[in-house]
Amino acid sequence: MDSLSDVSFLNSLFERFYPIGSCENGGVTRLGYGPEENKMHNMLKDISKGLGFKVETDSAGNSFVGIGDAKYEKYHIIGSHLDSVPSGGRYDGVCGVLSGLLVLNWIKKYNLKIPVKVVAFRCEESSAFGRATIGSSLSTGSIKDSELAKLKNVNGESLLDVFEKYGYSPEPYIMQNVIDYIELHIEQGRVLWEKGMDIGIVTSIAAPRRYRLNILGRQDHSGATPMYMRKDALCAAAEVISLVEELGKKESVHSTVATVGIIKEKPNVMNVVPGFVELGIDIRGIDKDSINRVLDGLKKDTDNIMKRRGIDYEFQKISSSDPVTLDRSVIESLKRAAKKLNIDFVEMPSGAGHDAMEMANITKAGMIFIPCKEGISHNIHEKADLDKVIEGSKIILEYLKEESL
């Protein structure tokens, strides 16, 4: 394979996608089921047609690219997504779709008889409708109509209205005749970058559990209220924030992480003792018992903190999903493919969620990670190396060849 022409192939496709939703400061904004994501899918159609491929769109708006009119009894699916977070990077998701096109192009070029479709799933990021992986959840039947009906985007538009506008159906369905699903993605953390490794073969995908803690203190005058009389909601919140960090650190040997990502204080005024704080808490991991230990510790010690301070609180679950273990036979085959190609790799869990976790509900699923510069992602400075996309794609092709023997 001529890797120089592979780089220019990928580069030319990247350049065509890049202007869509690009921000002045260098990043991109392509929210799921929004105008920019539509343009990304239209561009994928244009590019695919130009390469002599055929594109189909399913009832959820997901795009599938195949070679010609070939009707496969069963087929492999490779790909990722084309949406982004606000002011996100140009590599997240796009790398996986382009890797798919590169593999499909090789299959066509070398006339290999491998049944493959490249997918671009819709709305993988939760930033558009507050719910991640909507396209892949619809096509794997893992989302309920009742959940869809509640979803609204940042403009207050409901998902159902958006679907009606575009002619999509909110009816979940289950993709048929799928042999397996392989997704290449940037790591979005800095494990590969710091190890100086090119490839990660993903073993499992961490699932987030999200909670809201409302701390109901007492709003008072900051000058006239002696310290011993106070019910300062922000001071209580500070203890909880430290507690979350401590619990996460304690369970970090199991790859569990815990974060307070949201803090809202009322009235947020210089001369007022804070009366109310809302915290948003995100706990993730690949080991359910470890996640439960963090959660149990959080509940117990939060209760202790609030009792000691005489402050009321409300602890609410926002969402909860379980970690996904990727298919062992796929992991072993991907490792064999990498070894055959003399490409070094590490096995690793994924801290971030991906479409692969939805696909794992209906078929064997595997993932390949490539490094992103300094581990920066969901950020305008996100950067990945196209050579690594090619390396990862070679592993996928080798895997597919072996599976098709």
Ligand SMILES: [Zn+2]
């Ligand atoms: Zn992504």
